[in-house]
Amino acid sequence: MTHLHITTWVVALILLFVSYSLYSSGSAKGAKITHMILRLFYILIILTGAELFVRFANWNGEYAGKMILGIITIGLMEMLLIRKKKEKSTGGLWVGFVIVLLLTVLLGLHLPIGFQLF
Template sequence: MTHMHITSWVLGFILFIVAFVLLKQGKNAKVVQMILRLDYLFILYTGGALLGDYISNSGMPILAEAITKGVAGVWLIAAMEMILVKSSKNKSVTGVWIQFVIALIIVMVLGFVRLPM
């Protein structure tokens, strides 16, 4: 399940970058955004399955970190969506980019450094 989760969020980042570049060029990115939203669902499903594995196989300290990673992952998805929506409306996205970077750091550190799966 871990490989499916990593594959889904790598695909999500690629689609996010493609959609953002298309929006910055003034082109229509609706199809890419809809595919990205479907990928969000797959990311949430595989992440939930991994969280279920942590709940059934580990103790409380790791469980708290896994829940924190899950919340930060949902925050990261929300930040990605807000960046694309605000960019399409030509609004300022500086604050959302800061949120994106903070959530990304939390998710990466917990996912690759702290959690064993």
Template sequence: MFNILLHTHSGMWGIMVLLFILSFAFYRQRGWNMGLRLAYLVMLVTGVWMLALKGFPWLFILKGILALILIGMMEMTLGRRRRKEPTFFMWILIIVILAVILLIGYEVL
């Protein structure tokens, strides 16, 4: 069961990043945003489920908190794009947080 959750979760990260880029590029179309939010939901459910199966280790709890912050940053970036405000700093933060999350997820850190 854990392997199914792991593959779903890791695959959803890739889909989520792709949908975020598409949502940013096509910010006037609502369909990409809806798909992105569905990806958030699947990613969060599988992540919490895996946390429960592993016994809530502190490093993966930190990863979950960073993932929630990343989701918030993504939503703020999309909001800024719609309002035509600068998003460069937000992109830098998203890339850094995503890199840390991936390093924790693949147990490099």
């Protein structure tokens, strides 16, 4: 299940950049389609993450923190695309997104079912 979870968020990140670039180029129809597919991947990320949480969590704070950071990351992804669609500035959201994404990935790698890099 870990591989499915990692695959879904990697595909979601790719779809985020594709949707963002399509909104930037003015291709509203293509951007809307990829944005809707990305929303499907949000659901898959949440479902696989919840399954991992229930299966492996010892109900400690690190797992709960990882889950909260993951939901915040998804929220920031959606906010980035909506603000780009409305042609509002996204600079601050990009900074916040990158920081929260890095924290989420690093915490995920630190947990026992993650890869032991450090």
